Amino acid sequence: xxxxxxxxxxxxxxxxxxxxxxxxxxxxxxxxxxxxxxxxxxxxxxxxxxxxxxxxxxxxxxxxxxxxxxxxxxxxxxxxxxxxxxxxxxxxxxxxxxxxxxxxxxxxxxxxxxxxxxxxxxxxxxxxxxxxxxxxxxxxxxxxxxxxxxxxxxxxxxxxxxxxxxxxxxxxxxxxxxxxxxxxxxxxxxxxxxxxxxxxxxxxxxxxxxxxxxxxxxxxxxxxxxxxxxxxxxxxxxxxxxxxxxxxxxxxxxxxxxxxxxxxxxxxxxxxxxxxxxxxxxxxxxxxxxxxxxxxxxxxxxxxxxxxxxxxxxxxxxxxxxxxxxxxxxxxxxxxxxxxxxxxxxxxxxxxxxxxxxxxxxxxxxxxxxxxxxxxxxxxxxxxxxxxxxxxxxxxxxxxxxxxxxxxxxxxxxxxxxxxxxxxxxxxxxxxxxxxxxxxxxxxxxxxxxxxxxxxxxxxxxxxxxxxxxxxxxxxxxxxxxxxxxxxxxxxxxxxxxxxxxxxxxxxxxxxxxxxxxxxxxxxxxxxxxxxxxxxxxxxxxxxxxxxxxxxxxxxxxxxxxxxxxxxxxxxxxxxxxxxxxxxxxxxxxxxxxxxxxxxxxxxxxxxxxxxxxxxxxxxxxxxxxxxxxxxxxxxxxxxxxxxxxxxxxxxxxxxxxxxxxxxxxxxxxxxxxxxxxxxxxxxxxxxxxxxxxxxxxxxxxxxxxxxxxxxxxxxxxxxxxxxx
Numbered sequence: 001x002x003x004x005x006x007x008x009x010x011x012x013x014x015x016x017x018x019x020x021x022x023x024x025x026x027x028x029x030x031x032x033x034x035x036x037x038x039x040x041x042x043x044x045x046x047x048x049x050x051x052x053x054x055x056x057x058x059x060x061x062x063x064x065x066x067x068x069x070x071x072x073x074x075x076x077x078x079x080x081x082x083x084x085x086x087x088x089x090x091x092x093x094x095x096x097x098x099x100x101x102x103x104x105x106x107x108x109x110x111x112x113x114x115x116x117x118x119x120x121x122x123x124x125x126x127x128x129x130x131x132x133x134x135x136x137x138x139x140x141x142x143x144x145x146x147x148x149x150x151x152x153x154x155x156x157x158x159x160x161x162x163x164x165x166x167x168x169x170x171x172x173x174x175x176x177x178x179x180x181x182x183x184x185x186x187x188x189x190x191x192x193x194x195x196x197x198x199x200x201x202x203x204x205x206x207x208x209x210x211x212x213x214x215x216x217x218x219x220x221x222x223x224x225x226x227x228x229x230x231x232x233x234x235x236x237x238x239x240x241x242x243x244x245x246x247x248x249x250x251x252x253x254x255x256x257x258x259x260x261x262x263x264x265x266x267x268x269x270x271x272x273x274x275x276x277x278x279x280x281x282x283x284x285x286x287x288x289x290x291x292x293x294x295x296x297x298x299x300x301x302x303x304x305x306x307x308x309x310x311x312x313x314x315x316x317x318x319x320x321x322x323x324x325x326x327x328x329x330x331x332x333x334x335x336x337x338x339x340x341x342x343x344x345x346x347x348x349x350x351x352x353x354x355x356x357x358x359x360x361x362x363x364x365x366x367x368x369x370x371x372x373x374x375x376x377x378x379x380x381x382x383x384x385x386x387x388x389x390x391x392x393x394x395x396x397x398x399x400x401x402x403x404x405x406x407x408x409x410x411x412x413x414x415x416x417x418x419x420x421x422x423x424x425x426x427x428x429x430x431x432x433x434x435x436x437x438x439x440x441x442x443x444x445x446x447x448x449x450x451x452x453x454x455x456x457x458x459x460x461x462x463x464x465x466x467x468x469x470x471x472x473x474x475x476x477x478x479x480x481x482x483x484x485x486x487x488x489x490x491x492x493x494x495x496x497x498x499x500x501x502x503x504x505x506x507x508x509x510x511x512x513x514x515x516x517x518x519x520x521x522x523x524x525x526x527x528x529x530x531x532x533x534x535x536x537x538x539x540x541x542x543x544x545x546x547x548x549x550x551x552x553x554x555x556x557x558x559x560x561x562x563x564x565x566x567x568x569x570x571x572x573x574x575x576x577x578x579x580x581x582x583x584x585x586x587x588x589x590x591x592x593x594x595x596x597x598x599x600x601x602x603x604x605x606x607x608x609x610x611x612x613x614x615x616x617x618x619x620x621x622x623x624x625x626x627x628x629x630x631x632x633x634x635x636x637x638x639x640x641x642x643x644x645x646x647x648x649x650x651x652x653x654x655x656x657x658x659x660x661x662x663x664x665x666x667x668x669x670x671x672x673x674x675x676x677x678x679x680x681x682x683x684x685x686x687x688x689x690x691x692x693x694x695x696x697x698x699x700x701x702x703x704x705x706x707x708x709x710x711x712x713x714x715x716x717x718x719x720x721x722x723x724x725x
Contacts, residue, residue, distance in 0.1 A: 003055065003061070003062030003063070004052075004055055004062050004063045004064070005064055005065055005084065005086070006048055006051060006052055006055075006063060006065050006111075007048070007065075007304075009048075009049075010302075010304075011171070011174060012170060013045065013049055014163060014166050014167040014170055015159055015160070015162075015163025015164075015166060015167060016042070016046055016049075016159070016163065019046055019154070019156065020046070020049060020050060020053070022154060023035070023046065023047075023050045023154055024050060024053065024054065026152050026154060027050065027054055027109075027137060027139065029152070030137075030150065030151070030152035031130055031136065031137050031138065031150060032126065032130060032137070032138045032140070032146070032148055032150055032151045032152065033137075033138070033139050033140070033151070033152045033153075033154065034139075034140040034141070034142065034145050034146055034151055034152070034153050034154070035047050035139070035140070035141045035142075035153075035154050035156055036141075036142060036143060036144060036145055036153055036154070036155050036156065037143070037155060037156035037157070038143065038196070039143060039198070039316070039317040039320075040196050040197060040198025040199060040315075040317050041156050041157075041158060041196055041197065041198075042156060042159070042197040042198075043113075043141040043142070043156055044113050044114075044141050045197070046141075046156060047111055047113065047139055047140075047141040048065070048111065050139065051063045051065070051109055051111045051139055054109055055109065058107070059107055059108055059109045059137070060107050061106040061107050061108040061135075062108055062109075063108070063109040063110075063111065064084045064086070064108065064109075064110055064111065065084060065111045065113065066080055066081050066083075066084035066110065066111065066112050066113070067080075067084075067113050067114055068112065068113065068114045068115045068118060068122065069113065069114030069117075069316050070114075070266045070267045070371035070374075070375075071118060071371075071374070072117075072266075072374070072375065072378055073374065073378065074120075074121040075121075075412065076374070076409070076412070077118055077121045077122055077125055078094070078095035078096050078099060078125055079095050079408060079409050079412070081095070081110070081112075081125070082095045082098055082099060082408075084110070085099070085102060085103075085110075087099075087102055087627065088405035088589050088591050088627060089407075089408065089627045089628075090405070090407050090408075090446055090447055090448075090591065090592065090627065090628050090629055091447060091448060091627070091628065091629045092447050092448055092449055092629075095408060096125065096128060098627075099125075099129055100128065100129060100132040100133060101626075103129060103132075103133035103135075103136050104133050105135065106133070106135050106136065107135040108135065108136055108137070109137045109138075109139060110129075110136060110137070110138050110139070111138075111139045111140075111141070112126070112138060112139070112140045112141070113140070113141045113142070114141070114142060114316065115140060115142045115146070116142040116143045116144050119142070119144060119146060122140075122146065123146040123147060123148050126138055126140070126146065126148060127148045127149070130148070130150070157195075158194050158195030158196050159190075159195040159196075159197060159200075160195065161187060161190060161191070161195070163195075164190035164193075164195040164200055165183075165186050165187060165190055167197060167201070167204075168186060168189065168190055168200045168203060168204050169186065170204075171200070171201050171204035171205070171299075172204040172207040172208075174204075175204055175205050175207065175208050175297070175299075176208045177204075177207040177208040182211075182212045182213070185212035185213060185216065186212060188216060189203060189212055189215060189216055198244075198315070198317060198318075199244075201299050202244065202247045202298070202299055202300070203215055203247075204299070205247075205297065205298045205299040205300075206247070206250060206298070218246060218249075218250070241321070244317065244318060244321045245321070247298065247300065248321065248325075250298075251294075251295075251298070252291075252294070253282070254282070254283050254287060254291045255291055255294050255295060255298075256325065257278075257282050257283050258274075258278055258283055258288065258291045258292065258295065259295060259300060259314075259318075259321075259322045259325070260322045260323075260325040260326040260329060260331075261277065261278035261283075261322075261326065261331075261335055262274065262278060262295075262301070262314050262319070262322060263314070263319045263320070263322035263323035263325075263326055264277065264323075264326070264332075264335045264336055264338075264339045264375075265277075265314070265319075265339065265372060266371040266372050266374065266375040267313070267368070267369075267370070267371025267372055268304065268306070268311035268312065268313050268368050268371075269311065269312055269313070269372065270308075270309065270310070270311055270312070271288075271289065271292070271310075271312075273342055273343075273346075273372075274288055274292060274312070275288045275289075276338070276342045277335065277338045277339050277342050278335075280338075292312070296312075300314065300315075300318050301313070301314050302314075302315070306364065306368055307361075307364035307367075307368075308361060308364040308365040308367075308368055311368060336379055337379070339372070339375065339376065339379075340375075340376040340379045340380065340389075343369060343372050343373050343375075343376040343393075344376060344389065344392070344393050344396075346365075346369060346373075347366075347373065347393055347396045347397055348396055350362045350365060350366050350397075350399070350400070351396050351397070351398070351399055354399040354403070354512060354552075355510075355511045355512050355548060355550055356548060356549055356550070357548070357549025357550075358549070359549070359550065359551050359552055359588075360551070360587060360588075362399070363400075363403070363404050363588060366397070366400045366404070367404070373393070373397070376393060377390055377393055377394065377413055377416075377417075380393060380417075381416055381417065387417065387419065388429035388432045388433070390413070390416070390417035391417045391418060391429070391432045391433055391435070391436035392429075392432045392435075392436075393413075393417075394410070394413040394414045394416075394417045394436055394439070395414070395417075395432065395435040395436040395439045396435075397410065397413075398410075398439040398442065398443075399512070401414075401439070401443055402442060402443065402446065403512075403552050403588055403590065404588060404589055404590075405588075405589040405590065405591060407443050407446055407447055408447075410439075410443050411440070411443050411444070411447065414436055414439060414440040414443060415440070417436055418433070418436055418437065418440060418456075430463065430467050430469070431467075431469060431472065433463070434460050434463060434464050434467070434469055434472035435472065435475075437456045437457070437459055437460035437463070437472075437476075438456070438457065438460045438472060438475040438476050438479055440452070440456040441453045441454075441456035441457035441460060441476065441479045442479050442482075444456060445479060445482055445486070446592075447629070448629045448633075450483065453479070453483060454480075454483070457476045457479050457480050457483075458476075460472060460473075460475070460476040461473055461476040461477065461480075464476060470503055470506075470507060471503070471507055471509060473503070474499075474500045474503035474504055474507075474509075475500070475513070477496050477499055477500040477503075478496070478497060478500035478501075478513070478517050480496050481493045481494075481495070481496030481497035481499075481500060481517075481520065481524075482497075482520055484496060485497075485520055485523060485524055486633045486634075486635055486638075487635075488635050488636055488637055490524045490527050490528050490637070491528075493520070493521075493524040494521060494524040494525065494528070497517050497520055497521045497524065498521060500517055501514070501517050501518060501521065504517070510544075512550060512552060512553045515541050515544060515545065515550070515553040515557075516553050516556065518537050518538075518540070518541050519537070519538060519541055519553065519556045519557050519560060521537060522534040522535075522537040522538045522541075522557075522560045523560060525537070526560060526563060526564065527637040531564045531567055531568075534560055534563075534564060535560075535561060535564045537560075538557040538558075538560045538561050538564075539557075539561070541553060541554070541557040542554060542557045542558070542561070545557065551584050551587075551588075552584070552588055552590070554584065555580070555581045555584035555585050555590070555593050555597075556581070556593060558577045558578070558580055558581040558584075559577075559578065559581045559593065559596055559597060559600065561577050562574045562575075562577035562578040562581060562597075562600055562604075563600060563641075565577060566600065566603060566604055566607065571604055571607055571608050574600070574604050575601065575604050578597045578600055578601050578604065579601070579677075579678055581593065581597045582594060582597035582598065582601070582674060582677055582678060583678070585597060586674050591624055591627055591628050592628055594624065594674070595621050595625055595628060596638075597677070598617055598620060598621045598624070598673065598674075598677050599617075599618070599621050599632075599641055599642050599645075600641055601617060601677050602614045602615075602617035602618045602621070602642070602645045603641045603642075603644060603645040605617060606645050606648045606649050606652070607648075611648065611649040611652035611653050611658075611661075612649075612653060612657070612661045613661075613676075614645055614648075614649045615649045615653065615657075615658050615661035615662045615665065616661050616662070616664050616665035616668075616676060617665060617673075617676065617677055618642065618645060618646060618649070618662055618665060619661065619662035619663060619664060619665025619666040619667075619668075620665035620666065620668045620672075620673035620676060620677070621642075621665075621673075622665075622666055623666060623670075623673075624670065624673070646658075649661075
């Protein structure tokens with residue numbers, strides 16, 4: 001995990017020297033500090049500045065930012081913090097438990113921004129985290145205090161005159177204006193805008209077009225208009241609304257319309273989304289680019305670069321003003337539906353492109369679209385008539401829930417979309433429900449929730465049979481085979497997966513799921529001693545993946561091929577295959593594939609004679625298993641390689657030596673563990689405990705050795721992850 005996910009500053013930070021000192025002192029003394037103030041006063045910018053400075057001093061485990069402004073569902077607050085910490089957890093543990101366990105031993109600063117609309121849920125969660133995690137400090141920024149015991153509150157006032165003038169002048173120059181030469185006018189403008197940074201930045205964006213005197217005259221008109229209509233509002237709130245409203249009046253009709261329509265977006269958005277959602281009456285799609293450029297020039301919209309290309313974002317305060325205008329136009333519901341339709345289409349495109357060379361781009365694109373996908377799911381769930389749309393969207397996103405470490409959130413939406421009824425009547429949208437059911441079964445298997453998995457897959461199979469939907473029935477059969485694989489019932493796993501693959505072939509179905517089924521079949525055969533058959537299956541998968549540019553399933557095929565190469569005594573080939581497997585899984589945040597590769601690399605390492613490094617890798621694997629579920633899924637077959645490695649390493653190092661190296665591995669971060677597993681540490685001088693003097697012991701067993709702690713078949717307890725399809 002990176003030590004910080006704080007965004008880079010896009011322009012120069014101006015002023016607030018006294019506030020920075022005061023906030024730093026408060027963070028030294030208190031474990032919960034909340035910066036409060038009116039919208040646009042600079043709470044977020046100050047908090048991020050203080051967090052960046054504090055990271056250098058005392059937070060050895062880093063600083064993490066959780067942005068909550070786009071959330072609407074209180075149940076997702078804990079999920080958002082899990083995301084902010086870069087955690088991937090596939091167990092049935094709730095996100096609160098995951099957070100407490102992860103943070104318990106860390107010295108970390110958590111920055112929570114934009115929580116005011118979720119204050120009750122946020123306050124309760126932060127109270128629990130602070131009580132259970134003594135090294136945690138929280139810096140919050142919002143319009144109100146959290147009212148948690150021990151909270152220190154810094155009320156952020158508007159900028160002092162000199163700072164306000166420096167900000168206004170600097171931003172005006174950045175916008176392309178000549179340095180304003182009217183100090184008295186600038187001072188008056190800053191005073192009229194109450195020194196509120198957002199208001200000042202909006203004014204600065206107009207200085208390339210208007211003089212300071214022209215701005216003041218227009219602002220006077222706006223103040224008089226506002227005073228007649230909003231005398232009950234707080235003065236500084238009126239000032240901000242005045243500045244935003246005044247900027248709104250200076251916009252052209254097209255700019256105002258786009259501003260209003262952009263308010264339906266819940267997070268970053270791209271140009272194509274804006275053209276589809278916001279284009280229409282009054283604003284043709286081919287005008288959107290130019291109009292968006294004008295809003296950018298006026299600081300009403302910000303541009304940011306991302307892994308999936310440029311994205312745009314509207315500040316919450318500006319967006320809220322636009323939402324009021326959209327409501328006044330009576331167009332909110334139509335725009336929300338257009339927004340939903342775009343993101344349903346985006347999810348469909350991403351699902352199709354997942355089976356292509358664009359997998360990494362799809363993962364990044366879906367990550368960025370998540371706040372908007374959540375908004376689309378929420379709209380679908382607002383009425384019973386749209387439940388099928390929610391099922392369609394939650395099912396379509398299977399690749400994201402499963403392939404990108406989002407099982408817990410996927411389960412949340414799938415459960416809500418499918419509802420509580422076990423067997424609702426057959427509807428015109430039956431195929432949509434069937435897909436959501438097998439995806440729910442898949443996710444539940446990977447979480448180790450066998451009861452829910454069997455219930456969902458049984459319902460899917462029964463309804464698919466009644467509806468004559470052979471494809472959905474095949475998916476249900478496939479996932480039941482996956483469940484058998486993790487239960488150590490290899491003959492049943494082989495039977496069910498073969499049956500599903502036969503139906504896929506008959507129907508011409510080919511995608512990542514189908515290829516993963518072939519890898520799972522190879523695993524079942526390998527664990528029964530048919531390594532030659534397993535290699536044939538995975539070589540075919542590898543070839544198809546190379547043709548299609550698919551990497552996620554390819555990684556699991558490489559895992560099986562690495563297993564076979566190790567069994568044949570070809571350590572170099574095994575290491576090369578597993579290193580590529582590990583690299584791919586790390587890219588996609590796929591912890592299951594990652595930890596399986598580390599486990600097998602540990603056995604390769606001890607087989608090469610480096611018992612100490614093998615013990616380190618085994619130790620490094622355990623924290624990852626804690627996030628995945630029961631180690632090795634409680635499966636004797638998956639556990640065989642680990643047991644053999646531990647036995648050989650302990651014999652070479654002795655129990656005490658093995659334990660010391662193992663503990664060194666346990667202390668590694670995930671990124672450090674991956675780097676360690678990928679490093680070429682084969683220098684005999686580095687091999688501890690005399691291991692270098694011993695002949696490497698080849699791994700030669702068609703079936704991995706089965707320890708005495710084998711679990712009964714039918715009760716898998718771990719997440720199968722993408723290794724289980």
